Amino acid sequence: MPLQYLIVFADVHHEFRLPELSSVAELHGFTATLPLNPEDRDPTRPYMVVELEQEEHALILARRCILVKSIYEFYGQGSSYEELHAATRASRARWERFILDTSFRFIVTAHNHKIPQSRQRDVVESFSYMALLGKIDMKSPDILFGCFEEYSSRNGMLRSKHEGDGRFQQVYFGRLLVEGTARQLIATYDVKKRAYYGNTSMEAEISLLMANQTLSAPGKLVYDPFMGTGSMAYTTSHFGALVFGSDIDGRQMRGKGKVPGVIRAARQYGTESRVLDLCTFDVTHNPLRCGSLFDAIVTDPPYGVRAGAKRLGRKKELSEEQLKTMMEFRNSPRADDQPYIPPTKPYELSHLATDLVLLARHLLKPRGRLVFFLPTVTDEYEELDIRSMLCEGMEVVANSLQDFGxxxxxxxxxxxxTDREYPRPSFEPEEAEAAHVPAHKDFREKYFQGFKKETDPPAGEDSSRTWHENNDVQRYKAVAEL
Known part of the structure; x- marks a missing residue:
């Protein structure tokens, strides 16, 4: 029979919480059943009651989910303490084994509020009907009971210290089962402590969330087609996966030392042996000669803000005379023995995203996952932007927003x-005009224009809006520097 557990989430990346839970559960072959009431499974809320078949499943979630702070054996909830106590009495079978000789401690806390100590004592005393006979131990108790009050957000409102105390939305009660340990990895993989990183390196917390979405585990083979400085290699290999990476610019992967920078950083984390190889090539002219190779493809494609995406080719076609001169140059010996460096051209983001899905369909094993970041303009985004990238045999599992304004x-x-074999993509843009123009098309140009619309008023007519938009851009630039 399924048992209920209370999950306490870290107060960050709300939209990433449920996809991470379902991914970790899928990886380990069990189901985390969410509440039936849509309000109770709202990912922006800090507490959620889920059903699990075994207690071991809760331990797995706490060890692997980056956004789980702790998990409690659930005893009851309510919109008032009368309802909470009624629910707790009804679940006596779950806690009565602790009555006789188990040392214990209570904590009473709240989200978006600070409870005065006097009322915390009153709350603890209100559980006297549990008749616990064990010793009260504030330092190292055998068990810890937690009571959690949930208040609505009052950001930006002026109020006294304990204003609104007791007017909570819901209150939850349970016994601490396990503290989340995966969040400690954020400090371990902190970019600032890394032996090799660059200005486009993905922050540790997001890298770990992406790794969980790939279902990385021992025996899995993961590919990053835009490897850069290798942020995804470290977190996916931490969970046991073997990693292969490529980039059109090998300098990003190599760095300046004798040992490639990505390898040096992987050595720092003890996962060097799991980085199979690093190759320099254009993903649209890749040397991979068969499909169904990888369990996952994970990447943060360059979208032109700090580094632009490139592919082989020229912005303008050469004349016959220029082409002849170029071929003579390529075929002639050079005294400095320098290799020929082919020209590159910009790779527009909407084309890149569509090509990435086609590439994934070719290279992934059945049920393999493609995990990538896609920047988009908030006011212009539609769900069709993502659906329009899909092709036969591919479906969206999750779509979570990290909002910058x-x-x-x-x-x-x-x-x-599907297990059907698909041909290698041609990566040639379609001649026909697309029926839908996604918000991420020409993202680079929109970014540096401050996301102004054609209907925006001239300078001076509404400077406040322009200021806020530019401030959003500057705010992300500051984050990206970290």
Whole structure:
């Protein structure tokens, strides 16, 4: 029979919580059943009651989910303490084994509020009907009971210290089962402590969330087609996966030392042996000669803010005379023995995203996952932006927003749903005009224009809006520097 557990989430990345829970559960072969009431499974709320078949499943979630702070054996909840106590009495079978000789401690806390100590004592005393006979131990108790009050957000409102005390939305009660340990990895993989990183390196917390979306585990093979400084290699290999990476610019992966920078950083984390190889090539001219190779593809494609995406080719076609001269140059010996460096051209983001899905369908094993970030303009985004990228045999598993104000980036997880073999993509843009223009098309240009619309008033008519939009851009630039 399924048992209920109370999950206490870290107060960050709300939209990433449920996809991470379901991904970790899928990886380990069990189901975390969410509440039936839509309000109770709202991912922005700090507490959630889920059903699990075994207690071991709760321990797995706490060890692997980056956004789980702690998990409690659930005893009851209510919109008032009368309802909470009625529910707790009804679940006596779950806690009566602790009555006789178990040392204990109570904590009473709240989200978006600070409870005065006097009322915390009153709350603890209100559980006297449990008749616990064990010793009260404030330092190292055998068990810890937690009572959690949930208040609505009052950001930006002026109020006294304990104003609104007791007017909570819901209150929850349970016994601490396990503290989340995965969040400690954020400090371990902190970019600032890394042996090798660059200005486009993904922050540790997001890298770990992406790794969970790939279902990384021992025996899995993961590919990053835009490897850069290798942020995704470290977190996916931490969970046991073998990693292969490529980039059109090998300098990003190599760095300046004799040992490639990505390898040096992997060595720092003890996962060097799991980085199979690093290759320099254009993903649209890749040397991979067969499909169904990888369990997951994970990447943060460059979208032109700090580094632009490139592919082989020229911005303008050469004349016959220029082409002839170039071929003579390529075929002639050079005294400095320098290799020929082919020209590159910009890779527009909407084309890149569509090509990435086609590439994933070719290279992924059945049920393999493609996990990538897609920047988008907040006011222009539609769900069709993601659906229009899909092709036969691919489906969206999750789509979570990291909001920066005027724009955001979406962590998109797409799964291969077929075992059919698909041909290698041609990566040639379609001649026909697309029926839908996604918000991420020409994102670079929109970003540096401050996301102004054609209908925006001239300078001076509404300077406040322009200031806020530019401030959003500057705010993300500051985050990206970290």
């Amino acid at each position: 005027s724009w955001g980036r979406r962590l998109v997880t797409i799964r291969k749903t």
